[in-house]
Amino acid sequence: MITVENLTKSFPGKGSPVLALREVNLEISAGALYGVVGPARSGKSTLAKVVALQEKPDRGTVRLDGLNTAGLDGRRLREVRRQVAVLGTAPSLHAERTVAGNVAAPLEQLGVDGPQRRSRVGRVLDLAGLTQRAAQHPGELTEGQRRRVALARAVATGPAVLLADDPTAGLAAEEAGTVLTVLDRARAELGVTVVLTSQDPAVARRVCDEVALLDSGRVVEHGSLLDLLALPGSQTADALLPAIDTPRAQSAAYDRAADVVLIGFAAVGALLPEAATRFDVELSTIGGGLTRVGDTPVARFRVGVRGRQADAVLAWIGDHGAHVTHLAGGPRSIAA
Numbered sequence: 001m002i003t004v005e006n007l008t009k010s011f012p013g014k015g016s017p018v019l020a021l022r023e024v025n026l027e028i029s030a031g032a033l034y035g036v037v038g039p040a041r042s043g044k045s046t047l048a049k050v051v052a053l054q055e056k057p058d059r060g061t062v063r064l065d066g067l068n069t070a071g072l073d074g075r076r077l078r079e080v081r082r083q084v085a086v087l088g089t090a091p092s093l094h095a096e097r098t099v100a101g102n103v104a105a106p107l108e109q110l111g112v113d114g115p116q117r118r119s120r121v122g123r124v125l126d127l128a129g130l131t132q133r134a135a136q137h138p139g140e141l142t143e144g145q146r147r148r149v150a151l152a153r154a155v156a157t158g159p160a161v162l163l164a165d166d167p168t169a170g171l172a173a174e175e176a177g178t179v180l181t182v183l184d185r186a187r188a189e190l191g192v193t194v195v196l197t198s199q200d201p202a203v204a205r206r207v208c209d210e211v212a213l214l215d216s217g218r219v220v221e222h223g224s225l226l227d228l229l230a231l232p233g234s235q236t237a238d239a240l241l242p243a244i245d246t247p248r249a250q251s252a253a254y255d256r257a258a259d260v261v262l263i264g265f266a267a268v269g270a271l272l273p274e275a276a277t278r279f280d281v282e283l284s285t286i287g288g289g290l291t292r293v294g295d296t297p298v299a300r301f302r303v304g305v306r307g308r309q310a311d312a313v314l315a316w317i318g319d320h321g322a323h324v325t326h327l328a329g330g331p332r333s334i335a336a
C-alpha cells in the first residue's frame with residue numbers, strides 16, 4: 001500500500017514558485033493498477049517522482065507499506081528506492097546490447113548469477129511478449145517494442161512498485177494497447193503495484209481499477225474507476241463515458257427523460273428492455289452509447305419515456321443497479 005498524505009511540492013518559478021502539487025492525499029492498494037490522469041502540467045509526473053523518492057516534497061508524507069520515507073538515511077533510502085522501479089517517458093536502451101542484454105543489465109548490477117539471471121530474463125521477456133526478439137538490438141525494433149523492453153528491464157529485479165510515467169506517449173493505438181497489456185500482466189503475474197500517469201483518460205479506461213484525476217496540482221476525484229463512473233456529475237465519467245449530445249427539444253418530446261449509467265453485462269444487456277415490458281411504457285434510447293472499462297461493459301444512455309408509469313419505471317431502473325439522473329421534466333404531467 002502506498003499512502004500519500006498532504007503532499008505539497010513547488011518548484012522555483014520566474015516570479016513566484018510553481019505549485020506542482022497541492023495537499024495531495026491518496027491511497028494506492030498493493031497490487032492495484034492505479035492511474036493518475038490529468039491535463040498537461042497538472043502535476044502527474046511530479047507526483048510520480050515524489051512517490052518514487054526521486055523528488056522531496058515541500059510538505060507531506062509518502063508511506064510505502066506503512067514506512068514513512070521522509071526520515072530514511074542514505075543507505076536505507078537506497079534500499080527502499082530499489083523497491084520502486086521507474087519507467088520514464090523516453091527510456092533509453094543500450095543500443096549495442098541485445099534485447100535480452102538490456103533486460104539483464106540491472107540484474108548484472110545486482111550480482112545475480114548466470115542461471116538465475118537467465119531464468120529471470122526469460123520470464124520477463126515472455127511477460128513482455130518479446131521472447132522472439134531476445135537476440136535483436138533496439139535499433140531493429142519499433143518504438144512500442146522498445147518501450148516494452150524498458151518495461152521488462154524495469155520489472156526484472158522484482159520491484160514492489162512500478163511507476164510508469166506516460167508509458168504510451170507518442171505511440172499509435174495498437175502499440176499503446178500492447179504496452180498497457182504488458183503493464184496489466186506485470187501487475188497480475190508479478191504482483192507489482194503499477195502506478196501509471198497519462199493525459200489520455202482512455203488509458204485509464206483500458207486497464208486501471210483505481211484512478212486519481214489531477215488538475216492544477218490538486219486531486220479532483222479519486223477512487224475505484226467503476227464507482228466514479230456511477231457518481232452523478234463526475235468528471236471522470238464525463239471524460240470516459242460516451243458523450244450525450246441529444247438536442248434539448250428531443251428530450252422534451254417525452255414525458256420523462258433521464259441519463260442512465262449501466263455497469264456490467266446483465267445491466268447493459270437486459271435492464272432497460274425488462275423495465276419497459278414490466279411497466280408497459282415506451283422507453284427509447286435517445287443518446288449516449290456503450291463502452292468498456294477494462295473487461296466490464298458500461299453504458300451511458302439518455303432515455304426518453306412515454307407512459308403513465310414513466311416515474312415508476314425510472315425509479316425501478318434505479319433500484320435495480322442503474323444510476324439514474326433525472327432531467328428537467330417533459331411537456332406533460334403524468335396522471336396519477
Ligand SMILES: Nc1ncnc2c1ncn2[C@@H]1O[C@H](COP(=O)(O)OP(=O)(O)OP(=O)(O)O)[C@@H](O)[C@H]1O
Pocket residue numbers: 011012018019020038039040041042043044045046047199
Ligand atoms: N523540475 C522542475 N522545475 C520547475 N518546474 C517544474 C519542474 N517539474 C515540473 N515543474 C512544473 O510543475 C508543474 C507540474 O508539472 P508536471 O510535469 O508534474 O505535470 P504533468 O501533469 O506530468 O504534465 P505533462 O502531462 O505535460 O507531462 C508544471 O507547471 C511544471 O512546469
